[in-house]
Amino acid sequence: MTVAIPPSLPHDLVTGVDTVVFDVVGTLLEPAPSVSEAYKNSSEKFGVTLSSSEISKRFSVAWEKQESLDAQNTPAFSTSRSREYERWQQIVCDVFEDSLAADKIFEDLWIHFGKSSSWRPVEQGCRLLETVRESGIDVAVASNFDERLLPLAKHIEPLIRIEKIFASSELGWRKPAPQFFQAVESRLQKEPDQLLLVGDDPRLDIAAANAAGWKSMRIG
Numbered sequence: 001m002t003v004a005i006p007p008s009l010p011h012d013l014v015t016g017v018d019t020v021v022f023d024v025v026g027t028l029l030e031p032a033p034s035v036s037e038a039y040k041n042s043s044e045k046f047g048v049t050l051s052s053s054e055i056s057k058r059f060s061v062a063w064e065k066q067e068s069l070d071a072q073n074t075p076a077f078s079t080s081r082s083r084e085y086e087r088w089q090q091i092v093c094d095v096f097e098d099s100l101a102a103d104k105i106f107e108d109l110w111i112h113f114g115k116s117s118s119w120r121p122v123e124q125g126c127r128l129l130e131t132v133r134e135s136g137i138d139v140a141v142a143s144n145f146d147e148r149l150l151p152l153a154k155h156i157e158p159l160i161r162i163e164k165i166f167a168s169s170e171l172g173w174r175k176p177a178p179q180f181f182q183a184v185e186s187r188l189q190k191e192p193d194q195l196l197l198v199g200d201d202p203r204l205d206i207a208a209a210n211a212a213g214w215k216s217m218r219i220g
């Protein structure tokens with residue numbers, strides 16, 4: 001069951017739900033400055049000049065390439081800390097077309113996106129999180145973000161007060177793999193129909209959660 005744009009928590013949707021699991025990027029947090037601005041700022045430190053719009057275009061292509069590689073993995077969308085590190089390294093190398101500075105830009109960006117100052121809260125998601133809390137339902141976080149999420153979460157609202165935080169690199173699976181959702185069920189010791197995923201991505205969050213037998217709610 002899926003609803004769009006939740007100003008509140010629809011009663012029929014949360015009936016039987018024990019825990020609402022939030023996605024992170026685009027749901028609770030967003031990069032500030034934007035990804036393309038962050039890439040531009042970082043590359044300029046190392047003498048590489050590329051417009052934000054060109055970076056944005058190349059980033060989308062590079063991102064999709066890594067998604068396809070993960071889809072072709074056996075098993076599909078299995079992951080690890082090293083795979084997530086390699087994913088971002090490849091994306092940065094593709095964006096800057098293997099420039100000699102690409103490794104340095106990558107290292108700089110890896111640190112940048114692990115800092116709380118590089119992110120800001122998404123108002124709609126944060127309001128919904130508060131509503132869920134007030135209704136007495138448990139909250140958790142499950143994200144395709146990698147190991148950097150765990151230390152980051154200790155320093156940034158609204159993650160700072162959430163105890164159950166799961167990152168793909170630690171679960172061994174990325175969304176949309178059904179195993180990602182099963183791993184969260186197992187960590188939370190819940191059945192699929194006790195869980196509701198809140199996310200911004202129609203395919204990775206909503207369709208994947210529904211396929212796993214979870215309820216879902218899309219924001220954004």
Ligand SMILES: [Mg+2]
Pocket residue numbers: 023024025026027199200201
């Ligand atoms: Mg997201």
